[in-house]
Amino acid sequence: MDTEMLYTTHRPLLFSLAYRMLGSVQDAEDIIQDTFIALNGTEAEHIQNIKAYLCKMVTNRCIDRLKSARKKREQYVGEWLPEPLLTENTQSEDPAHQMFMKESVSMAYLLLLQQLSETERAVFLLKEVLQYSYEDIAEMVGKSSTNCRQIFHRAKKSIGSPSEEKKITKKGASLTEQFFRALTSGDTDTLLSLLSVDATLITDGGGKIKAAIFPILGADRISRFYQGILPKLPKDVSYTFTTVNSEPGMILTVGGRVYAVMSLHIENNRIQNIYSIMNPDKLTHISA
Template sequence: MTTQSEPGRDRLDPGLSAIVSERRQLINLAYRLLGSLADAEDVVQETYARWYAMSRERQEAIESPGAWLTRVASRICLDLLGSARARRESYVGEWVPEPLPDRTEWISVRPGGSAVDPADRVTLDESVSMAFLVVLESMTPAERVAFVLHDVFCHSFTEVAEIVGRTPAACRQLASSARRRVRASHPPATPAAQQAGIVRDFKQAWEAKDIEALVGLLDPDATMVSDGGGLVSAVLHPIEGSEKIARYIIAIADLAPNLAILERTVNGQPGLVAQHNGVTVTVAAFDVPGNRIKHIWAVRNPEKLWPWTAEAQN
């Protein structure tokens, strides 16, 4: 049985492409706010669900659909950040943000000479580096939302106030406090080519199990944070000191003799990916503020590695 279409319903909604085009921006925003690509995708899906749950009349009454989608997504993230703080306090081991899967080798060129750019691709810049995301994790939910919306996405404090539920002046103070945290914890980055060379030397020393070379590449006060989950046991506390870190990663290599270590871009920075029998088991991000590695974040939780593992198995 067929039914007659309502006038205009069989024609393409002229506003549809504008709504859909906001998806990438929303993914970028939600990932920076939550530090999790999976959670960011859930937020965007919920945001669109709320849009399409409205009547056509209500949709057409909204002057700027893009601004509406941003407000809704940001408010969902703000709520999630409050509950995430409680979840992460009970997390076994240290919490590390979910690494973005950019699997291009540093020295390779993508097929065809151009980058694949799907709607869900997160723009890789300084605001998604692991070091930056770790600083964001130290902020209150309101600080994080105010700072990211204003300093990263250039929204006015009036717009931020509507999302956070505070005055523009209060939001200005939140962003200022967050900015001080970033400046105190996030020194200027070493040029990418220099970082890549240092991380590559680290990879080669790891493969050679050369403890002296590893210690030489690490800052004496370096810190390594490793998470876990599922069947992967977590390292409950950060490993501090160059020699302790060197001995720990050599022990990992001893336990997995078939470990393959690959050079990959992790959140826009030179990083390493460890695969065992073709399955990604660790994604390592590095902070190299000078000539030595200051921080290593090793993501081992399988729930955070599924995009990397899916790529490895293709």
């Protein structure tokens, strides 16, 4: 069986699974590469369901990666956010992947997934999103089908079902542009008018870039926070509007280098959540 063809066909789906498991673009790419290197050492033509086999390989590697990273995550400085994923032109001919991408990949939902254990996360995604049977999932994660059923219902009760990805409307895009222009110009009144009263700002600097250690709650506090940091930004900062994790966002660059990526969650024509990733280790896959 042609490994290169298998890679081209199944990579989008496998990456989507790994990214949702790990919250890391770079780690997901590593897992995919490792999976296909390992596949080269097997007799792939004798595998009856190659997609399920690849999902099993990716799932188990993700679980191992998550377990080995527990201590590092516990010692992470400040708030942890997933690595941003630019989703403006995400396409695939694979029906399973098309379905997968319809399910929310927003920052908020990825953070909910992070609250689940490694096995809970795997079982939930394989059942809820990829719609594998409990028997298939049991074989993938090394549990009984009855146990997998219990794990799934526990996970679903904990975080609910993924919401279908919404198209970014012209109004949403316009609101995003208004927000960033108000931000960069210091227009406090406009900024406050665009934010929900109970809006939340989460910044992730990873201890390498100065950022808020805890979430900032409320429009007034968010406005004051930005008033304090904006004068300290370099003069040559520029920004590009794009789609980040299926929601309106932007890429900030300084001197030709990506400085931050932001994603906005909009509800009722107001900005409800702002996610700002500044940790340089989480931005290496994004071009300026």
